[in-house]
Amino acid sequence: MADSAIAFSAKPNFRSEAVGFLTDATLCIGCKACEVACKQWNDLPADNLGPMTGMSYDNTIALGAETWRHVAFIERTADESAIGSPVTWLMLSDVCKHCVNAACMEACPTGAIIRTEFDSVYIQPDICNGCGYCIPACPFGVPQLSAAGAAQKCTMCYDRLRGGLEPACAKACPTESIRFGFVEELYASGVARIAQLRERDVDARLYGDRMLGGTGAIGGLNALFVLNDAPETFNLPAAPDLPQRIVPRAFAATAAAALVLCAAAIAAMQERS
Amino acid sequence: MNERRHHAGDMSQSNRRRSAAPTSPASPYGLPVIRRAHWGWLVVVYFFLGGLSGLSAVVAALASLTRGSAASETVRAGRYLSLAALIPCPLLLILDLRKPARFLNMLRVIKLRSPMSLGVWGLILFSLVSGLGVARQAASDGFLGAGRLAAVTRRLPEQTLAIVTIPLGLFLAGYTGVLLAATAVPLWAKRGLLLGPLFLSSALSGSAAAIAAALAVRRPSHGEVTALARLERIATLAEAALLWGWLTRLGATAKPLMSGGTGRAVRHGAAGAGLALPLVLNATATITPAHWRRSLTLIASALTLLGGFLLRYAIVFGGNRSADDPAAAFALTRAEPRR
Numbered sequence: 200m201a202d203s204a205i206a207f208s209a210k211p212n213f214r215s216e217a218v219g220f221l222t223d224a225t226l227c228i229g230c231k232a233c234e235v236a237c238k239q240w241n242d243l244p245a246d247n248l249g250p251m252t253g254m255s256y257d258n259t260i261a262l263g264a265e266t267w268r269h270v271a272f273i274e275r276t277a278d279e280s281a282i283g284s285p286v287t288w289l290m291l292s293d294v295c296k297h298c299v300n301a302a303c304m305e306a307c308p309t310g311a312i313i314r315t316e317f318d319s320v321y322i323q324p325d326i327c328n329g330c331g332y333c334i335p336a337c338p339f340g341v342p343q344l345s346a347a348g349a350a351q352k353c354t355m356c357y358d359r360l361r362g363g364l365e366p367a368c369a370k371a372c373p374t375e376s377i378r379f380g381f382v383e384e385l386y387a388s389g390v391a392r393i394a395q396l397r398e399r400d401v402d403a404r405l406y407g408d409r410m411l412g413g414t415g416a417i418g419g420l421n422a423l424f425v426l427n428d429a430p431e432t433f434n435l436p437a438a439p440d441l442p443q444r445i446v447p448r449a450f451a452a453t454a455a456a457a458l459v460l461c462a463a464a465i466a467a468m469q470e471r472s
Numbered sequence: 473m474n475e476r477r478h479h480a481g482d483m484s485q486s487n488r489r490r491s492a493a494p495t496s497p498a499s500p501y502g503l504p505v506i507r508r509a510h511w512g513w514l515v516v517v518y519f520f521l522g523g524l525s526g527l528s529a530v531v532a533a534l535a536s537l538t539r540g541s542a543a544s545e546t547v548r549a550g551r552y553l554s555l556a557a558l559i560p561c562p563l564l565l566i567l568d569l570r571k572p573a574r575f576l577n578m579l580r581v582i583k584l585r586s587p588m589s590l591g592v593w594g595l596i597l598f599s600l601v602s603g604l605g606v607a608r609q610a611a612s613d614g615f616l617g618a619g620r621l622a623a624v625t626r627r628l629p630e631q632t633l634a635i636v637t638i639p640l641g642l643f644l645a646g647y648t649g650v651l652l653a654a655t656a657v658p659l660w661a662k663r664g665l666l667l668g669p670l671f672l673s674s675a676l677s678g679s680a681a682a683i684a685a686a687l688a689v690r691r692p693s694h695g696e697v698t699a700l701a702r703l704e705r706i707a708t709l710a711e712a713a714l715l716w717g718w719l720t721r722l723g724a725t726a727k728p729l730m731s732g733g734t735g736r737a738v739r740h741g742a743a744g745a746g747l748a749l750p751l752v753l754n755a756t757a758t759i760t761p762a763h764w765r766r767s768l769t770l771i772a773s774a775l776t777l778l779g780g781f782l783l784r785y786a787i788v789f790g791g792n793r794s795a796d797d798p799a800a801a802f803a804l805t806r807a808e809p810r811r
Contacts, residue, residue: 254501261503273500302656308589309574310581328577329570331510332588335795338656338805340506348570412806434499434798436805442654443585445664449653453646453668460676460710461638464531465538467703468546470695 213382217318218360219297219421220369221385224433225396225403226376226425227290229256233268234292236371240356241267255288262293264343267353268368269293271433291433292368292377295320295341295353296407297421298414298441303333303342303350305443311350318382318421319355338417338439382421389423396427403427412438499798506656508795511568511788518564519648519784522595523675524682524777525557526644529602531679531703533634533641546696549686550679551609554602554641561595587651594647598640605633645675652791658725658804659787659794663718667787670714677707678780681750685773688766697769701754704776712747715783725800729790737786746779 237243243265252258255272262269273289301320304312311326312333322333322342327349333342334350342352356366364370369379378385389405396403404411407420411430414420417439430437499505532550535543566575583589610616611625649671653664660667684700691697719726719738730738753772757765794800 252501271500305583305585306588306654308581308583308586308592309577310583311577326574326577326580327571328574330568330578330588331570332586332651332655334507335509335655335657335660335791338506340504340656343507344510344570431802432500434503434505436505436802439656439805442656442661445661446585446587446650446654449650449665449668450647452665453650453672454642456669456672457639457642457646460672460707461530461534461642463706463710464534464676464703467706468535468539468543468699470539470542470699 213299213386213419213421214318215381215383216316217299217382217421218380219319219355219382219385219423220294220366221378221380221389221423221425222292222294223376223378223392223425224289224291225392225401225427226374227270227292228374228376229270229272229288229290230373231259231270232371232373233368233377234259234266234270236367237268237353238265240359240367241354243267262295262341262343262352264345264351267294267351273428273432289428289432291424291426292372293433293435294368294422295355296339297353297355299418299421300416300441302336302338302417302442303352305441306332306336308332315355315357315360317355317357317360319357319360321354321357322350322352324349324351336442338436338442382419382423385423389425392425396425401427404430406430406433406435414438415440416444417441499802502798504796505798505801506795508657508792509655510570511792514564514568516781516785516788518561518568519671519788520678520781521557521564522561522648523645523671523780523784524678525554525561525602526598526641527672527675527679528557528641528683529554529598529605529637530641530645531676531683531700533605533637536634537631543696543699545687545691545694546683546700548609548613549683551602551606553679553682553686555606558599558602562599565592565595585654587647587654591644591647591651594640594643598637598644601633601636601640604628605630605637608633642672646672652787655791656801656804657791657795658797658800659722659729659791662725662800662804663721666714666718666721670711670718671784673707673711673714674780674783677704677711677750678777680704680707681773681776685770688769688773698758701757701769704772705751705754708747708751708776712743715743715747725794725803728793728797728800729786732793734786734790734793737782738790741782742779742786745775746782750776750779 246259246266255274257272259266259269270292275287276284297319304320309326309328311323313321315321329348342350345351365379369377393403393405404426406424406426407414528550532547535546566572569575578592607625608628608630611622616622616625646668649667652660653667655661680700680703684697687694687697750772753768757768
């Protein structure tokens with residue numbers, strides 16, 4: 200049944216010029232070179248190096264205003280109560296999904312969030328006024344407000360792309376767990392990788408694809424992921440949708456309520472004999 | 473830690489393919505899936521005052537169009553109240569920006585699918601139109617003197633202004649519900665269609681209450697006060713029905729809202745003090761002597777307004793807590809039809 204899901208999963212309608220990432224959890228060794236390369240290239244400050252979290256080797260915890268790659272460590276033990284029970288790890292370098300239809304971009308009231316010529320989603324730092332609407336709008340919890348007040352997230356190294364270089368994280372990755380390229384090609388290799396992994400009995404799925412329920416009106420992700428467990432295990436929503444899909448219907452419902460309330464108000468204010 | 477244990481149990485079976493969706497997906501370490509907005513008290517106060525300003529102007533416009541001079545007190549109080557509630561609104565919005573000096577960037581674009589963009593433009597249009605309406609009122613009331621300014625202002629088309637004010641005022645009170653609905657926050661998104669109507673009805677009950685209070689201070693037995701009390705009752709009943717429907721249809725997603733301070737604000741504040749008590753007090757007022765009536769109307773009005781404020785407090789802060797709830801976020805994004 201899972202195999203037929205691959206067969207029936209129609210290819211998302213990626214734009215031909217779109218570039219993006221394919222991040223493969225089965226190849227990640229948790230070295231965090233991507234995190235470091237990202238911070239160095241983009242001149243981002245170190246994360247708070249306070250007390251350790253105790254959440255495996257993950258002291259980064261989540262994507263943030265100054266953390267645009269986050270290597271998640273998910274520890275799994277066969278039996279938590281047994282001391283010395285073998286531990287296995289899931290590792291995944293999370294990143295902005297650069298959605299085909301991006302919720303942050305739809306929400307942005309200033310037009311600070313734009314789609315670039317590479318089809319990536321980019322926040323113009325000189326336009327953003329820190330209204331904060333993109334933050335609860337994103338179904339993946341990616342953008343965050345920086346201490347200076349503007350929303351920030353992965354730029355897909357827009358400056359490197361302009362200069363003909365691949366993003367710093369992909370360049371630094373020593374296992375090709377992070378691959379950069381045209382999304383159409385990455386999608387095809389993602390599907391092939393899933394089939395290969397399933398032949399080896401690995402519980403693999405392509406995240407953002409219809410085999411997991413799709414991405415609704417988001418229409419696909421320019422940053423795809425090969426996962427070896429349920430998306431939720433990696434803190435990713437299984438079947439996210441574009442929150443703005445509700446806007447026309449919500450305005451219609453509000454207008455209908457407005458009509459009823461106005462009619463009631465006129466009736467209530469009439470003189471009674 | 474239950475989530476972790478469940479996960480470990482999962483693993484003990486094997487690393488083989490499982491059926492597509494896990495029965496009870498867990499966020500590793502219980503970390504949030506989405507991120508909360510930074511919105512707090514400034515936004516709560518704006519939601520409250522914006523609704524009050526919008527629907528006070530609407531009540532005034534409706535009264536002026538359908539009752540004419542018979543409701544002149546309602547029209548006057550509604551217009552001045554609308555202006556008073558409107559003045560802090562742009563300031564609150566600008567102060568809530570993390571880069572307030574860049575507030576004018578809001579006016580670079582109009583985006584039909586961004587309720588915040590539409591809201592900014594709606595607020596500006598409403599301010600212009602209702603501002604002219606208030607100026608017209610002030611001229612009639614003699615506040616602009618007897619010079620040319622007053623003469624010109626008195627020539628403003630009152631009916632046209634009233635007709636244009638109505639949709640703009642309704643928009644100002646209702647768009648905030650759509651704004652919250654168009655997010656990934658489970659509490660706001662799950663039954664988001666009901667938020668706009670809920671905010672509208674709450675703004676209507678609050679506006680009717682505030683205008684009634686303004687009138688009752690001077691003439692408690694005035695016929696217009698009775699008419700406003702009827703209006704407040706209808707709006708309060710609509711608000712109660714919408715609030716009940718919203719909460720019951722939210723199911724487990726309402727948990728962060730209904731616990732702690734926001735839970736008390738909904739139960740005792742919005743529902744108890746804001747809906748039930750004013751209904752009882754206003755009903756009592758109709759059968760009590762005139763000198764009691766004024767106090768009852770004033771107390772009922774104050775409670776209705778307090779309830780409307782606490783409703784918005786609970787929805788904004790409850791939404792922020794809901795954003796931290798991974799189970800609710802996952803429930804909203806299962807591989808099945810959402811609404």
